[in-house]
Amino acid sequence: MKQYYTQMEAAKKGIITPEMEIVAAKEDMDVEPLRERVAQGVIAIPCNVRHSSISPEGIGMGLRTKINVNLGISGDCKDYSVEMQKVDMAIRFGAEAIMDLSNYGKTNTFRRQLIEKSPAMIGTVPMYDAIGYLEKDLLDITAEDFLRVVRAHAEEGVDFMTIHAGINRRAVEAFMRDKRKMNIVSRGGSLLFAWMMMTGNENPFFEHYDEVLDILREFDVTISLGDALRPGCIDDSTDAGQISELIELGNLTKRAWEKDVQVMVEGPGHMAMNEIEANMKLQKRLCHNAPFYVLGPLVTDIAPGYDHITSAIGGAIAAASGADFLCYVTPAEHLRLPDLSDVKEGIIASRIAAHAADIAKGVPHAREQDDAMADARHKVDWDEMFKHAIDPEKARAYFESTPPADRHTCSMCGKMCAVRTTNMILEGKKVEFCSEL
Structure with missing residues (x-):
């Protein structure tokens, strides 16, 4: 017998949960409007019932823009102690979410440690973990196997999962018709596309979507509907594949809400600045104002080593235009696994973008x-x-x-500091330079 409600189910029943009270206090808002928006699905509070160390956060309409930090090991970088240092840095600089994107070996030990210590919400992409967890080649994995990995992550306490359920046969047909420069750049999306093409089967997360939702509902895991066909260069943005998948995601959003599963929808990708606002409005329209989670967007393709900057530019525009959640991008994007310095640069760039957008959106107290x-x-x-x-x-x-001679200035302007000069005049003092040389 079920002993608790999901956040959405409680909200629909008029019940204010402790998590809602915490989020309302953090956002300095009344809890009742927050409850109403959770019931509508326009705010999500990703909070697995087994994540006891979490400090709940809200994502969505009218709230502060949140940021996510990606980390995790790969076959070329296997040191979990370094990844845990990145976790500590993410928490120190106030990241609200951490995604473990580990894709090598048995990842559950690290994930359990992460969930045990982290007050930030934890996200995963079960598709990444499937091959290592199941110890099977892609072609040998069954739909039931994929669901087993989803359940394993839910049982461990993951708060939100990226599930690429929108890349079904219809979306693939649109992608195949409309040729791209970069094809599919989503790692999870590419694996599903390969699995579908090799087996001839429908996307298992789409075909068995109700079963996926049943697992997520059991532990109150928020589904983050992944954009497998997000653009990987600015030439591919807003094309038939991206929009076709987005239409599917809108339908999947409503189906999740019907089962009281909270939803976030993921977005682009690479995109020229002049397209970002229209894409944010289109996503909100097609996906019924569900919280929108964007990777960037990166506004140019020619800045490897500086993509935390290209991402921050796009992220600020996206969030000011309606996006609710920014996935950080580091200087190492497109080049290698980020180190600690890269992680810090990525976090700071994303926080600047989120804060600038909150000011533009008029978020209270921003x-x-x-x-x-x-x-x-x-x-x-x-x-x-x-x-x-x-x-x-x-x-x-x-x-x-470079310490100044006078601490009331800095070494750039010295005693010619504009602030110092104006303050002195307004205080009735005389400004003299030659006598001080």
């Missing part, structure tokens, strides 16, 4: 930290400035690397 920084700069109070900086350690290190 500007308060900026106003506090402006007050500190007006007073030339360096300690107060560092306190309000996204990365206080870096800001302090830069300032102190």
Whole structure:
């Protein structure tokens, strides 16, 4: 007999859960409007009933833009201790979510440790883990095998799972008709496409979608509907394959809500700046205002080594236009597995993008930290400035690397500091430079 409600089921019944109260307090909003939006599906609170260390967060309409950090081992980088250091860094810099994308060997030991210690919500892509977990080649894996991996992740306490259920035969037909430069760049999507083409079968996550939802509902796991046909270069954006899959995702969203399973929908990808706003509005329209989770978008294809910047530009535009959740991108994107320095750069870039978008969207209290920084700069109070900086350690290190003669200025302008000059005049003081040389 079931002993609890999912967040969506409770919300539909008018029940305010402890998780809703925590999220409402974090967002500084009344809990009743939050409950109503969870019931409608426009806000999700990914929170597996077995993730006891979680500090719940809300994703969706009217809330702060959240960020996700990807990590995990690969066949070429197998050191779980390094990945756990990345976890510590993600938590330290306030990432609300961590996705374990490990795709080598037995990953469940690391995942269990991650879930045990992390207050951030944890996401996975079961498709990545299937080959290692099952110890089978792709062609030998059955639909039932894929469902076994989904259940295993749910039982371990994963809060949300990327399930590529939208790349069905109809979406594949559209993709095949409309030729692309980069074809399929989603790792999970490419594996499913290969499995479908080799076996001749329908996508198992689409064909057995109700069974997937039953597993997720049992543990209150949020489904993150993966965009297997997301564009991998700006030339492929907003094409037939991407839009065809998006239409399928809209239908899958409604089917999940009918079973009281919370939903997020994943989005592009690579996309020119002038297309981003229209894509955000199209996704919200086709997917019934479900929370939107974007990877980037990367606004140009020519900046390997700097893709945290191209992603932050696209992410800020996307979130200002309606996206709710940004997946970070590091300088190592397209090049290698990110190291600790890359992870930090990616987190900071995404946090800047999310915060800038929250200001643009008029999220309540989003500007308060900026106003506090402006007050500190007006007073030339360096300690107060560092306190309000996204990365206080870096800001302090830069300032102190070339210390000014007068701490009321910095080494760029010295005594010609505009703030110092104006403050002195407004205080009735005389500004003199030659006498001070």
